Amino acid sequence: xxxxxxxxxxxxMMYDFANSAFTTIIVTVVYSVYFINxxxxxxxxxxxxxxxxxxxxxxxxxxxxxxxxxxxADYSRSxxxxxxxxxxxxxxxxxxxxxxxxxxxxxxxxxxxxxxxGFNSANVFYDAFLPEITTPDNIGKVSGFGWALGYxxxxxxxxxSLILLQYDVLWVFPMISVHFFVFSLFTFFWLKELxxxxxxxxxxxxxxxxxxxxxxxxxxxxxxxxxxxxxxIYNDAITTVIVFASIYGITRFGMNTQDMLIYFILAQFxxxxxxxxxxxxxxxxxxxxxxxxxxxxxxxxxxxxFFCSTAFEYYFVGLxxxxxxxxxxxxxxxxxSILTPNDRQAxxxxxxxxxxxxxxxxxPIMYGWIAHVTxxxxxSILSLLVFFLAGWxxxxxxxxxxxxxxxxxxxxxxxxxx
Numbered sequence: 001x002x003x004x005x006x007x008x009x010x011x012x013m014m015y016d017f018a019n020s021a022f023t024t025i026i027v028t029v030v031y032s033v034y035f036i037n038x039x040x041x042x043x044x045x046x047x048x049x050x051x052x053x054x055x056x057x058x059x060x061x062x063x064x065x066x067x068x069x070x071x072x073a074d075y076s077r078s079x080x081x082x083x084x085x086x087x088x089x090x091x092x093x094x095x096x097x098x099x100x101x102x103x104x105x106x107x108x109x110x111x112x113x114x115x116x117x118g119f120n121s122a123n124v125f126y127d128a129f130l131p132e133i134t135t136p137d138n139i140g141k142v143s144g145f146g147w148a149l150g151y152x153x154x155x156x157x158x159x160x161s162l163i164l165l166q167y168d169v170l171w172v173f174p175m176i177s178v179h180f181f182v183f184s185l186f187t188f189f190w191l192k193e194l195x196x197x198x199x200x201x202x203x204x205x206x207x208x209x210x211x212x213x214x215x216x217x218x219x220x221x222x223x224x225x226x227x228x229x230x231x232x233i234y235n236d237a238i239t240t241v242i243v244f245a246s247i248y249g250i251t252r253f254g255m256n257t258q259d260m261l262i263y264f265i266l267a268q269f270x271x272x273x274x275x276x277x278x279x280x281x282x283x284x285x286x287x288x289x290x291x292x293x294x295x296x297x298x299x300x301x302x303x304x305x306f307f308c309s310t311a312f313e314y315y316f317v318g319l320x321x322x323x324x325x326x327x328x329x330x331x332x333x334x335x336x337s338i339l340t341p342n343d344r345q346a347x348x349x350x351x352x353x354x355x356x357x358x359x360x361x362x363x364p365i366m367y368g369w370i371a372h373v374t375x376x377x378x379x380s381i382l383s384l385l386v387f388f389l390a391g392w393x394x395x396x397x398x399x400x401x402x403x404x405x406x407x408x409x410x411x412x413x414x415x416x417x418x
Contacts, residue, residue: 008133009142011190015126016150018183019087021157021176022119026094027055029246029264030161030172031112033257036247038169039100039108045372048247048380052368054109055243056361058116063357066124070348073125080193083125087184089118095177098170120357127352129191130337141283143337147275147330153183155268162261169257223403224339228352230398231332232359234295234391237302237384238328239356240363241321244380251377253311263318270322278327287335288400294327295392302385306378339403363387 025031035054036047073079093115100108134142157179164171218225246260255263274294282290301321308314340348363384370380 007190008192011187012126012129012133013142013146013149014183014186014190015083016146017153018180018187019090019119019122019126020150020154021179022090022094022115023242024154024264025157025161025172025176026097026112026115028242029158029260030165030169030257031097032243033246033250033260034169035100035108035112037250038102040105041102045368045375045377048244048251048377049368049372050105050109051243051247052364052366054112055116055239055364057109058113059120059239059357059360061113061117062120063354063361066121066357067354069121070124070128073128077193079125079128080188080191083122084188086118086122086125087180090115090122091177091181091184093118094180095174097173126187127333127337129193130333131340132193133191141279143279143282143330143334145276145279147326148272148279151268151271151275151326153179154271155265158261158265158268162258162265165258165261221339221403221406223399223406224336224348226394226398227335227339227403228355230391230394231336231352232355233387233394234298234328235332235356236359236363237298237387237391238325239360240367240384241298241301242325243364244367245318245321248305248377248381249311249314251371252308253314255311255314259311263315266315267318267322270319271326273326274323275326275330279330282331282334286400287331287338288395288398291328291331291335292392292395294324294331295388295395297324298328299385299388299392302381302388306382306385335398335400338400339406 032051036051040047040050069082073082093111096111097108097115100111130143157176160175160179161172164175246257246264249255249260249263250257278290278294281293297320301317301324304317304320305314308317336348336352366383367380370383371377374380
């Protein structure tokens with residue numbers, strides 16, 4: 001089926017354009033390095049350990065609240081309201097990073113934890129809009145185009161950060177806040193939520209009841225459970241790569257923040273290519289094959305990064321990683337959506353976020369701990385190989401066609417692709 005762009009679709013995609021600046025600049029490139037080198041300083045590995053803990057704490061908070069908030073939003077038809085609240089929580093505390101100076105470790109961690117909590121919580125409600133704005137046959141394409149547009153937003157943020165870095169690194173943080181605020185307005189003006197009837201009730205009590213019932217009844221969706229297990233394993237490694245990629249280049253090869261900004265600007269091109277290419281592959285051959293290929297690319301990235309010996313070579317590792325990251329994240333979102341009944345999308349996206357955030361607790365903490373104990377960050381990156389391999393193996397047991405039938409959906413794309 002041909003994809004027709006409209007305001008709700010564009011509004012949904014523009015949120016990727018807006019929020020990718022936070023992941024790219026705050027989590028991956030600039031603030032992570034600023035926190036470790038300027039805010040913390042000290043012994044090798046100590047900053048990495050604290051950064052891993054900050055990620056772990058924020059993800060734990062998301063894991064605890066996402067299923068409840070997802071169920072409340074689904075029942076009360078208030079996904080857009082929750083998306084708005086969490087978005088501007090991120091916007092405010094990202095701007096406040098401007099006031100974090102050398103040695104202010106507690107302030108630097110608290111402001112980041114709150115901003116990262118808001119960012120990841122907002123994605124629960126953003127992702128849950130996907131099945132409302134498109135058809136099953138076009139989900140892969142829309143999701144892929146969303147990620148591709150997100151990487152354009154990330155590229156814009158990288159270029160602006162590169163300019164501001166010539167003056168003062170602290171100006172980068174309010175700039176990202178403004179970027180997120182301005183471009184998210186397209187989402188809040190254009191994206192409409194389906195207004196279905198809802199009962200007056202105690203939403204939190206209802207939410208707890210629905211979460212309990214979901215935990216009990218998810219065995220009715222065995223393919224979804226298998227995918228959740230696979231996602232839990234491989235997402236651990238993906239999150240850790242995002243969090244530590246810039247730190248690895250600086251620590252291992254002596255690169256600086258400006259070098260890493262250029263590094264990620266180049267990687268955006270393959271990220272855009274990966275999102276669009278694998279979105280097309282998903283719709284033509286199926287999400288399972290597309291996701292499996294992207295995980296094989298990730299395995300190659302980890303092995304290459306371990307044996308990589310120069311900063312110049314590391315740039316090529318980044319190009320390959322860019323190809324993998326857009327495709328794997330987009331396809332994960334698509335896989336969940338097609339295996340989930342339409343009337344439980346927000347609720348199950350809450351469980352998806354719970355799964356992803358729980359795995360995001362383990363990886364960064366373990367990575368930082370290995371770096372601190374061994375004093376060699378190469379062993380930290382090598383540990384990710386286990387997660388990618390195990391996640392790929394678990395994915396091979398997922399049957400998308402059976403999962404579609406379990407969810408009460410039949411989709412030509414997935415039948416052709418399995």
